[in-house]
Amino acid sequence: MAQFEALYGRWCRSPAGWFEVVEFALIGPELVYESIDKVRLIRERLKTAQSWQKYYADARRRDLEFEVRKVAYELELPSELAPIHAVFHVSMLKKCIGDPVSILPSEGLGVDENLSYEEVPVDMLDRQVKRLRNKEVVSVKVFWRNLVEGATWEVEADMKSRYHHLFPSTPFPT
Structure with a gap:
C-alpha cells in the first residue's frame, strides 16, 4: 500500500491525472510525459523500500510458542x-x-x-x-x-x- 493511500484512504492522483486531455496542448506533452515517468519512478522506489522493510521485519520475526500451564x-x-x-x-x-x-x-x-x-x-x-x-x-x-x-x-x-x-x-x- 502506498503511503498516501495508507494516510488518506484513497489512491494518489498523479499530476498527469490533474489535467484534461485538451489541456495537453497548452502545457506541452513533454511535461506531462515527464511527470508520468517521475510518478512511475516514485512508485518503483516505494515498492523497493517496502520490500526491504518486509525483508528486515521477516528476518527478525520468529514464531511464538506458548506452553500450556495449569492455572x-x-x-x-x-x-x-x-x-x-x-x-x-x-x-x-x-x-x-x-x-x-x-x-x-x-x-x-x-x-x-x-x-x-x-x-x-x-x-x-x-x-x-x-x-x-x-x-x-x-x-x-x-x-x-x-x-x-x-x-x-x-x-x-x-x-x-x-x-x-x-x-x-x-x-x-x-
Missing part, C-alpha cells in the same frame, strides 16, 4: 464446607505451612450454612465525640469476639439500638 486447582474440602466452590485460580492461593496448633474446628465458630457468622461485641473500650458543622456524632470503640483487628469505631446510636445490654447505666466520661 486452577481443585481442593479437597471437609464435608461441612461443601457449599464452597472447590476450584480456585492460582492467583487466589498462597503458600501456607500449616501449624496444627492454630487450626480451629469449624463447629465452635458459629458458621451458618451460607458460611457467614455474626460478629458479637464483647466490650466497649472508649467513647469519642466528633463535632461536624451542625451536629455532633458520638462514636464508641467496640471490641469484637471474632474480628481479626479486635476493635472498631461504631456510631453509638446504632450500637445502643442493637446491643443495649453493653452500655452501662452511667455514661462514659467525656
Whole structure:
C-alpha cells in the first residue's frame, strides 16, 4: 500500500491525472510525459523500500510458542464446607505451612450454612465525640469476639439500638 493511500484512504492522483486531455496542448506533452515517468519512478522506489522493510521485519520475526500451564486447582474440602466452590485460580492461593496448633474446628465458630457468622461485641473500650458543622456524632470503640483487628469505631446510636445490654447505666466520661 502506498503511503498516501495508507494516510488518506484513497489512491494518489498523479499530476498527469490533474489535467484534461485538451489541456495537453497548452502545457506541452513533454511535461506531462515527464511527470508520468517521475510518478512511475516514485512508485518503483516505494515498492523497493517496502520490500526491504518486509525483508528486515521477516528476518527478525520468529514464531511464538506458548506452553500450556495449569492455572486452577481443585481442593479437597471437609464435608461441612461443601457449599464452597472447590476450584480456585492460582492467583487466589498462597503458600501456607500449616501449624496444627492454630487450626480451629469449624463447629465452635458459629458458621451458618451460607458460611457467614455474626460478629458479637464483647466490650466497649472508649467513647469519642466528633463535632461536624451542625451536629455532633458520638462514636464508641467496640471490641469484637471474632474480628481479626479486635476493635472498631461504631456510631453509638446504632450500637445502643442493637446491643443495649453493653452500655452501662452511667455514661462514659467525656
